[in-house]
Every structure is written in structure tokens, then in C-alpha cells.
């Protein structure tokens with residue numbers, strides 16, 4: 001937890017932060033790899049929603065050639081960030097991750 | 113094969129869910145199901161015509177409220193009627209005559225049948241001429257006979273034949289096809305035996321019934337934006353779905369230990385890997401990058417569980433700094449004292465906004481399932497209209513106590529924007545614009561607003577005990 005599939009879907013939502021607010025940058029991360037059941041149907045359904053640049057950026061060298069779905073499965077579902085934070089590239093808002101749960105709450109002045 | 117008839121024996125509970133559950137399970141497995149017009153949901157027996165035996169088995173394996181499914185042979189308002197019909201169903205059971213081992217079970221509903229009388233009943237079926245051996249332990253077939261009486265209070269045990277007993281209603285007879293195997297899940301998901309639960313945890317049976325309304329199955333992605341302690345995550349994940357959860361209050365999802373409570377319970381149930389992720393945020397201020405996430409090819413669905421009168425503003429002014437400090441500090445743990453939001457969101461307005469949000473987040477064909485607290489007596493179809501919007505259609509609504517379980521389907525493939533969750537602007541369908549959210553900004557009355565939904569101001573009504581409005585004060589004042 002936070003899997004890269006989730007990271008791929010979260011954008012900064014602070015007030016007025018509407019451009020360049022994605023992808024959130026990881027820092028100080030504690031990374032873990034955990035095996036998960038392979039479900040090709042689920043992945044296929046999800047592909048149209050993936051933001052590829054963000055995924056490649058987050059996973060860097062992880063994507064190689066062989067079975068693409070297997071690779072995607074590994075990157076999206078088996079790669080977890082348990083501790084650390086995600087920072088908005090635009091406004092710098094820091095969303096902390098603790099025990100795998102990201103805190104995406106905003107302060108009152110950040111609410112539009 | 114022409115449709116055959118099946119006798120469904122229901123558990124004697126949650127009768128309002130009986131038909132909706134049959135329908136959703138049929139939908140899930142993609143087979144046609146016609147509920148007979150004379151089907152009486154208040155009775156524990158129902159006879160359904162199904163194209164294939166397999167369909168009856170699907171129902172028995174997935175419906176929480178099914179005790180057993182029988183191949184239907186006969187029913188009757190009198191003993192004679194039942195036997196006459198059973199004789200004419202001979203083609204269905206004659207293959208069991210020569211050598212199939214069997215047993216008979218005799219059951220009374222609202223009425224217990226003495227051992228002696230049970231023997232008589234069984235003997236009355238001797239014309240069937242079964243030649244196989246009677247095997248009470250592991251028979252090849254089990255024949256079930258059910259006598260339904262009208263009221264438990266009027267009748268006790270009797271050894272008399274039922275003729276002339278005014279309370280006898282109907283008898284049913286058939287061959288056991290399959291015991292309902294989903295009922296045992298109620299025990300498995302018993303909240304008291306769960307590794308992690310809280311005071312918002314939902315009773316196991318309800319969370320299973322709700323999971324069936326979502327059509328949870330392998331490969332689907334379900335989102336619970338009010339996940340709390342995760343009651344719905346476990347049951348929907350058990351049926352194979354992936355679950356994403358969020359809640360405004362991280363402590364609800366975490367509990368006291370380091371490993372989040374929801375993950376501990378999910379591990380206990382063997383569904384840990386299907387909890388995709390948990391996130392802390394206010395659903396009315398959500399970080400989703402795009403819509404169309406939680407549904408694909410009518411597979412995925414979304415769940416909004418009981419709306420606990422959520423609140424609009426994350427904090428009151430005086431808590432301002434506390435919240436900010438917590439959020440500014442990158443490693444602040446949100447299981448530290450959390451200051452719950454305090455401004456109420458009028459329920460009918462919230463519901464309308466959540467429907468618009470679901471339209472944004474779901475893929476075409478996806479579903480929104482949620483409980484709406486309401487005052488049943490006042491409940492009218494119009495209530496739902498007031499929260500619907502283009503592209504979202506009601507699949508079913510079912511009243512259960514003070515709540516109504518609503519299932520809405522996204523019937524459009526047009527992409528719509530998310531709601532703004534602005535109390536000044538209403539997003540729902542025709543009837544909802546101008547709903548007064550906080551009692552401060554009422555819009556001028558007009559004919560479209562004339563109907564006040566029964567769930568409107570639910571909380572006030574709740575605390576008043578749903579008494580009808582007192583005559584207006586004019587009678588007392590001046």
C-alpha cells in the first residue's frame with residue numbers, strides 16, 4: 001500500500017492547483033514488493049485509465065519487454081509504498097503516507 | 113430444455129430483500145428471471161420458473177436469504193390438491209423409482225409437526241413407489257415436504273390432519289437440489305469475531321445482502337468512499353471484487369495498531385490482496401485524477417454505504433490551526449486526535465451530489481448502491497427523482513426499516529464533470545435544484561420544489577420521533 005495503481009490516479013486537489021498537479025512525487029519512500037493474484041481481465045479494463053508517463057516516471061526501469069500484462073501487474077499491483085510522502089509538483093503540498101495509507105486531506109484554506 | 117419450476121425456501125428474515133436479491137444474482141450470472149405476479153415476498157416459499165437447473169444452483173450458492181432450492185413437484189391448498197399435482201408431475205420423478213436411495217423430510221412453517229404425523233405424511237406419498245433404499249444419512253435424493261400455516265400464535269403442535277384447520281395455508285413438495293450455501297457466510301463475517309471492527313460496523317447479514325446488490329464478482333473494482341471499518345470491503349472482496357476505500361477519518365480505517373485495522377480483518381478473511389488501497393480524504397474534496405474509474409463493461413460498481421449525515425466543511429474555524437499543522441507536517445499521522453467536521457450537509461442535497469459524483473467516477477453500466485435513511489411512511493418515488501440526474505437510472509429501491517437501499521445504474525457513456533459539492537448550487541435532477549442545504553439559503557418556492565422528499569431533514573425527524581408536524585403555531589399563539 002500505496003500501490004502504483006493508486007498513485008497513478010491521485011492528483012493534488014488543493015484550491016487553485018489545477019495544472020501540473022500530477023503526478024505526485026514520491027519522497028523518503030519505504031518500498032515493498034508483495035505478490036498479488038494476477039487478474040488479466042481487471043488489468044485490461046484498467047488500461048485506458050492509466051497515465052503512462054506518470055507510471056513510467058514512478059516505476060522507471062521496472063518495465064521490460066516480456067509479457068506486458070504481467071509486467072504491468074507487477075508494477076501496478078505488487079509495488080507498494082508503505083511510508084513516505086507524495087508532493088505536488090505545482091504547489092508543493094505534501095501528502096504524507098503512513099502505514100500505507102496516504103493522507104489526502106486538505107486544510108481549510110486549501111479548499112476551493 | 114423448457115423452463116422447470118423450482119421451489120425456493122427462504123430464511124425467515126429480511127423479507128424485503130428476497131426478491132431484490134434474486135434479481136441481482138440473476139443479473140450477475142446473466143440469466144433471465146421472471147418473478148411470478150402472485151409471488152408473495154412475505155411468505156418463505158416461492159416457486160420460480162428457470163431455464164436451466166444451473167440457474168437454480170447459482171441462486172442457492174449466492175443468495176444470502178435462500179435456505180434451499182428444490183426441484184418443484186407440487187403444491188396445494190389442500191392435501192388432495194398437492195397429491196393430484198404430484199401425480200401429474202410423475203415425469204419429473206419417475207426416474208428415481210427403480211433404485212435411487214432417498215429420504216423424506218417434513219417441515220412445518222409457523223407450526224410444528226409431530227413425529228407421528230410426519231410418518232403419516234410420508235406414507236401418503238407411498239403411491240410414488242420408490243424402490244431404492246431409504247437412507248437417512250447420505251441418500252442420493254432428499255424429498256422435501258413443507259406445510260405453511262398462517263400464524264404461529266394460533267397454532268401449536270398438532271397430530272391432526274390439517275384439513276379443517278383454518279390456519280393451514282399451503283403445502284409444497286419437491287426434490288432437494290441444493291442447500292443454500294451462502295447463508296453460512298453470515299457466521300463467517302460475524303462482526304464479533306472480526307479482528308477489527310467499530311461502532312459503525314455493519315451487521316454481517318446486511319453487509320452480505322448489500323454486496324449482492326453491487327454484483328461483486330472477480331475482476332470488478334468497487335469503491336467505498338465511506339469505508340469506515342470496512343464492513344462492505346470484506347464481503348465484496350470475498351465475492352472476488354477488488355476494493356478501493358476512503359474515509360475522512362483515518363482512525364476509522366486504522367484502529368489502534370500499526371497495521372491498519374481494515375487490513376488485519378481483510379487478512380483474517382483471506383481477501384487482503386483484494387483491498388487495493390485505503391486513503392484518507394473527504395469525498396466532497398477528493399483527489400481523483402479522472403472519472404470513469406470504478407466501472408468497466410458493466411463490470412465494476414461503486415458502493416456508497418449508509419450515509420451517516422456526513423459533513424461539508426472539514427473543520428470549524430477554531431480548529432483551523434490544528435488541522436493545518438497536522439497537514440503541513442509531512443509525517444504527521446492522522447491517527448492523532450482528529451477534529452471531525454461539524455457542518456451538516458442536508459441529506460437530500462448530499463444524496464443528489466453523490467449521485468452526480470458516481471456518474472463521474474463510474475464507467476458506463478456501473479452501479480451506485482447506498483442506503484438512504486428515510487421515513488418510510490412518507491417515502492414516495494419522487495424522493496428518488498429529486499436526486500437523480502441525466503444518465504443515472506434507478507434499478508431498484510427497497511425499504512428496510514428506517515432505511516431504503518437504493519441501486520442506481522449509470523446508463524450513459526457520455527462523460528460528465530464531477531459535482532462541485534457547493535451548497536449554493538444543486539446538481540441533482542429536475543426536482544432538486546434550489547434545495548435549501550443548511551436552512552440558510554432557501555430558494556424561492558416554485559412548483560418543481562413543491563414535493564419535499566421524505567429523507568429531507570431526516571435527522572430532525574429522527575430526533576422528533578417522526579411525529580407528524582404539529583398544527584401550526586397560530587392555533588396557540590395570539
Ligand SMILES: C[S@@+](CC[C@H](N)C(=O)[O-])C[C@H]1O[C@@H](n2cnc3c(N)ncnc32)[C@H](O)[C@@H]1O
Pocket residue numbers: 310312313314337338339340341342343344358359360361364393394395396417418419420421422423424
Ligand atoms: C456509517 S459510517 C460507514 C460505516 C462502514 N460501513 C463501516 O463498516 O464501518 C460512515 C463513514 O463515513 C465517513 N464520512 C463521513 N463524512 C465523510 C466525508 N465527507 N468524506 C468521507 N468520509 C466521510 C465517516 O468517517 C464514517 O466512517
Ligand SMILES: [Zn+2]
Pocket residue numbers: 012013014017021088089090091092093
Ligand atoms: Zn498542488
